[in-house]
Amino acid sequence: xxxxxxxxxxxxxxxxxxxxxxxxxxxxxxxxxxxxxxxxxxxxxxxxxxxxxxxxxxxxxxxxxxxxxxxxxxxxxxxxxxxxxxxxxxxxxxxxxxxxxxxxxxxxxxxxxxxxxxxxxxxxxxxxxxxxxxxxxxxxxxxxxxxxxxxxxxxxxxxxxxxxxxxxxxxxxxxxxxxxxxxxxxxxxxxxxxxxxxxxxxxxxxxxxxxxxxxxxxxxxxxxxxxxxxxxxxxxxxxxxxxxxxxxxxxxxxxxxxxxxxxxxxxxxxxxxxxxxxxxxxxxxxxxxxxxxxxxxxxxxxxxxxxxxxxxxxxxxxxxxxxxxxxxxxxxxxxxxxxxxxxxxxxxxxxxxxxxxxxxxxxxxxxxxxxxxxxxxxxxxxxxxxxxxxxxxxxxxxxxxxxxxxx
Numbered sequence: 001x002x003x004x005x006x007x008x009x010x011x012x013x014x015x016x017x018x019x020x021x022x023x024x025x026x027x028x029x030x031x032x033x034x035x036x037x038x039x040x041x042x043x044x045x046x047x048x049x050x051x052x053x054x055x056x057x058x059x060x061x062x063x064x065x066x067x068x069x070x071x072x073x074x075x076x077x078x079x080x081x082x083x084x085x086x087x088x089x090x091x092x093x094x095x096x097x098x099x100x101x102x103x104x105x106x107x108x109x110x111x112x113x114x115x116x117x118x119x120x121x122x123x124x125x126x127x128x129x130x131x132x133x134x135x136x137x138x139x140x141x142x143x144x145x146x147x148x149x150x151x152x153x154x155x156x157x158x159x160x161x162x163x164x165x166x167x168x169x170x171x172x173x174x175x176x177x178x179x180x181x182x183x184x185x186x187x188x189x190x191x192x193x194x195x196x197x198x199x200x201x202x203x204x205x206x207x208x209x210x211x212x213x214x215x216x217x218x219x220x221x222x223x224x225x226x227x228x229x230x231x232x233x234x235x236x237x238x239x240x241x242x243x244x245x246x247x248x249x250x251x252x253x254x255x256x257x258x259x260x261x262x263x264x265x266x267x268x269x270x271x272x273x274x275x276x277x278x279x280x281x282x283x284x285x286x287x288x289x290x291x292x293x294x295x296x297x298x299x300x301x302x303x304x305x306x307x308x309x310x311x312x313x314x315x316x317x318x319x320x321x322x323x324x325x326x327x328x329x330x331x332x333x334x335x336x337x338x339x340x341x342x343x344x345x346x347x348x349x350x351x352x353x354x355x356x357x358x359x360x361x362x363x364x365x366x367x368x369x370x371x372x373x374x375x376x377x378x379x380x381x382x383x384x385x386x387x388x389x390x391x392x393x394x395x396x397x398x399x400x401x402x403x404x405x406x407x
Contacts, residue, residue, distance in 0.1 A: 042142050042153055042194045044121025047170035049249060051213040051269075052118040062365040062373065063117035063124060065145055069368040070094070070124055071392055072114050081109040081117075081126075081147065082392070086369030089394050094147035108143075108150050115141075120168030121194065125153070127175070129162045138162060140173070140192065154197050163187065165211040167219055167249075171195060174202075174219055174249060176211055189221065189247060202252035213269030215291045218246035220257070220269045239263065244274070257291075266323070268314035275314060275321060279305045286321065286341065301341055302348055315364065318397060319343050322351070324361050336360055340401060352403040357384055364400070365392065372400050 052063065062071040068086040072079050080102050083094045093102045095109040102110050115126040126141040138156040143149060156162075156177075163176025173192040177199075178185035187209055189202045208224040223243045240262040246255045258274065260267075268275040274289040284301040305311075309327040316322070321341045328335055338351040338361035353362040355377050363375045371394045380386040395405050 042121075042123060042197075044123055044170050044194050047121060047168075049167060049169045049214050049217055049219070050120065051165070051211075052120060052168050052173075053116075053165040053211075061114065061117065063119040064366045064368070065119045065124065066122065067145060069366050069373045069392075070117050070119065071365060071373070072111075072117065073389070074114055075389070077112070078103060079111045079114045080107075081111070083147070084368045084373060084392060084394060086371065089368075089371070091392065094143075096147065109147055116162065116164075116166060118166040118168055118173060120173065121170035123194075125168075125173060125194075126150075127162055127166065127173075130156070130158065130160070134158070142194075153194060154192055154199060161185070163209075163211070167211065167214050169249065172249070174211070176205065176209065178207075189219065189252075191249065202249070203247060203254055212244070212267075215246070215269055215272045215274070217249070218255070219249055221245050221247060222267070224262075242267070244269075266311040266314060268316060268321075270316040273316075275316060277311050277314065277323060279309070282306070284311075284325075288321075288343070297343075299341070299343065299346065303339065313338075313361070313363070317364075320401070349401070350403075351401070353400070353405065357382065357387070362405075368394055371396055374400065374405065376405065 062069060069084040071082050071084070073082050081094045082091060084091045093109050095102055095107050097107065100107050104110060113128055113131060115128045118125045118127065122145070124143050124145060126143065127138070128141070129138045130136065137158045138160065139152050140154045141150055142153050157179070159180045161178045161180070163178055165175065167174040171194055173194065175190065177188050177190045179188070185207065187205045187207050189205055189211070191200045191202055193200065205221060206223045206225070210222050212220045212222045214220060221244070223245070225240055241259065242262065242265075243259045244257040244267070246257050247253070265276045265278050267277070272290065272292050274291055276287040276289065278285050278287070282304050284303045284305065286299040286301060288297045288299070289295070290297075303325065305325060306327045309325065311323045311325050313324045314322070319342060321343060322339065324336050324338050326336045336359065338353070339348060340351055341348050351361065353374070354360065355362065357377070357379055365373045365375050367373065374393045374395060376391045376393050378388045378391050380388055393405050399405065
């Protein structure tokens, strides 16, 4: 693969020039919907624009709060809202009802569907999609940090469906919304005003679009494939076009940032930077583009990938870039290895925390204070059919790098 930056540098510079500036608000443009918002809004605290999902891979079943970590624990017929206290490490169902069994609608932390979670402005928001039967519309609920005071902020139309990842700034939530009028949906990036309980369409997007993160006060969207919204045939997988754009959260103005094809880069938006991992001649190379200054920093990693290999689940924390590398045809396990690359020292190490049955790397779901929350599968035996549930284990950053979890 030949590593290069396509000529969208000027447009990227326009994005960079806007870093730190506040654009004037545009008139509200209601999203195409017959939904009705709740009569009263939510009083929240204003803050900086943040990406509230753990990553595009972990789209919102956990949320980092001021005092700890919230997550959804699924079972066969219900889901429970849990909270891990950052100070004590205690994991509880977020319900204060005495003698509650947490298995019915009487429990405020028990649901028949699994909502996405987002914490912003000092409140926890639960984003429910349309019900599996299609008879109950999706809605956004708010609860206090202790789980009390749950109420609905906004209700969607029956023909609308949430698009995954969520961003927020304390006063608003931002996410993708699909509206179905026929066989294929119309996709939009929308802003939910939490004080007014009103929804505004920021811009139309292609169907194969994802909310990748935030940078320089902008929402970063990636579209795969052409304008038609099709991702292309499997034969075209490695030549699919990826386009990264920045959207102003106040005006909806769209600025192109970068364009590449599937076989050129794997990308991550984090810390006002764009991480571009490539494999020219099968050797891994990392370019970190600072979106606030426009400068690039390049790193050669001492790792190789096979012709059909690829990287996934990219993340960055504390100056460490992490990713999973899949090499098909490995003789044992899943063929996936998890790696950590320290930018300052150039050290590369394998993170040897793997599912003992399926071989996949354990996922970091978020943080509780200065600790990491790691999702660990529990089995009663040694085959996939003995899977019971996921446990959420709290560990220090250093222990995670050393591939050590508490017993």
